């Protein structure tokens with residue numbers, strides 16, 4: 164089976180002349196949970212809009228489930244569940260009525276099972292109790308859940324989700340991540356954009372990193388992380404002596420903070436460092452290797468901070 | 474078999490009923506238009522037109538000596554239907570059509586529901602068709618509301634009987650009601666050109682209020698142009714030039730010439746603006 168999402172040289176230049184997406188080549192493997200990472204304004208939503216045929220690329224191609232977009236959109240999109248840039252609904256209608264309307268727009272959706280499917284989808288996102296409440300009275304998190312419910316109205320081969328946990332409380336976030344894992348377990352490929360590195364760490368098998376419209380990396384999450392070397396961290400009151408000892412043993416990128424000295428240990432096994440520090444009469448309060456987080460990987464790639472990650 | 478055929482077949486296998494539920498969107502569209510309080514209030518206002526006219530005439534008595542349909546109401550309640558339709562045509566009905574048509578696409582765009590509909594996928598052409606059909610049904614519902622309200626109020630407040638036509642002959646009450654019904658149909662068809670303009674303008678923007686204002690502005694400009702005698706050369710091409718031709722249904726036999734030309738003109742406006750709306754919606758970036 165070909166990759167569910169493939170783009171070649173995908174580019175979008177808006178009327179102002181700004182290039183929002185710049186020659187992006189994506190390849191999302193079947194069955195993966197693909198985290199599409201990037202800071203604000205890096206072009207994630209614009210890319211997703213082009214994937215779904217909402218906006219036309221300036222150049223480049225999109226293939227969804229093996230068919231060209233937007234040419235084959237009527238054939239392809241019924242098999243794709245989508246959530247694009249935040250929840251949008253008819254505020255004067257109930258959550259259920261909204262689901263029924265979007266389902267009715269899909270001519271392949273069976274009207275006989277529509278109500279039942281809406282009920283199941285609402286149940287899955289925990290909105291059964293609010294099904295008949297007007298969306299005007301929904302909280303942001305409830306709307307976000309409802310938007311996910313729209314994507315779940317049918318069995319989908321591919322889910323394209325733009326920041327699905329945006330606005331959710333911790334409980335809701337956990338539930339959505341659980342849901343994504345569950346859907347992936349059933350064989351659905353999930354393409355999800357996010358600001359949250361924790362989200363990628365927890366649910367994604369693959370990740371792509373966008374920055375200023377360019378795709379910097381795409382690989383498995385494990386590969387992304389393993390590229391970063393582990394760091395040696397020593398907690399000690401004797402900062403000067405510790406730093407000197409480590410430097411003498413070839414530790415590079417040494418950094419000293421209030422209570423710790425850290426650096427890249429190179430290839431030496433770490434017990435050698437412990438022995439040397441003890442021999443140098445350095446008092447050790449803590450000692451170990453730290454596996455780099457995806458956040459470090461991200462910063463290393465984009466050279467940017469990630470203040471929205473909280 | 475190519476890979477794309479294989480996947481298409483798989484999709485059909487998953488959904489045996491695929492492709493058969495084209496109508497659902499049209500029904501949903503009607504629900505959207507007629508379920509809104511705004512629409513219901515609008516229809517309520519239209520229903521009140523015959524009531525207001527009827528009460529005014531009842532209170533002032535029949536001695537007004539006014540010409541036209543209004544003057545005939547006191548003698549025959551059936552003319553309340555015709556007078557109400559005629560009086561609603563220059564302002565109330567176009568306003569209602571302006572509001573609903575301006576809202577149609579711009580409203581979806583401003584809510585953001587347009588992108589959900591398109592990823593459903595509704596299909597841009599089909600969505601536009603559903604919007605237009607709902608607009609046409611609204612035009613019909615609007616004139617029918619006046620017809621029914623006029624019928625009820627007219628029959629309660631005034632005597633009814635055989636109908637004196639413009640050409641001087643008299644027809645039965647049933648025949649008169651049928652002609653009034655025909656007038657309602659002709660008037661609702663007369664509104665389609667304006668509905669087409671509204672739909673097109675609505676496809677240009679994401680601000681429903683702007684679409685409504687622009688549509689109404691266009692309507693007013695067309696009205697002003699129609700009122701300037703020096704422009705008589707272009708008058709036959711103006712949207713509302715033959716709007717009053719509906720009265721020709723009250724001749725014996727009905728005089729079709731002007732009515733047909735009006736309807737052809739409406740069809741022309743509708744075709745031009747619907748095509749323009751289609752060109753716009755099928756190429757527009759939906760953000």
Ligand SMILES: Nc1ncnc2c1ncn2[C@@H]1O[C@H](COP(=O)(O)OP(=O)(O)OP(=O)(O)O)[C@@H](O)[C@H]1O
Pocket residue numbers: 177178179181182183201202203204205206207208209210358760
């Ligand atoms: N309709 C538009 N017209 C002009 N520029 C746009 C338009 N939409 C987006 N942009 C620009 O394109 C760039 C990418 O925007 P996009 O919405 O794709 O970012 P994003 O990665 O989804 O950001 P966020 O994390 O904030 O959602 C931004 O600089 C934005 O200003």
Ligand SMILES: [Mg+2]
Pocket residue numbers: 207208209248325
């Ligand atoms: Mg975005």
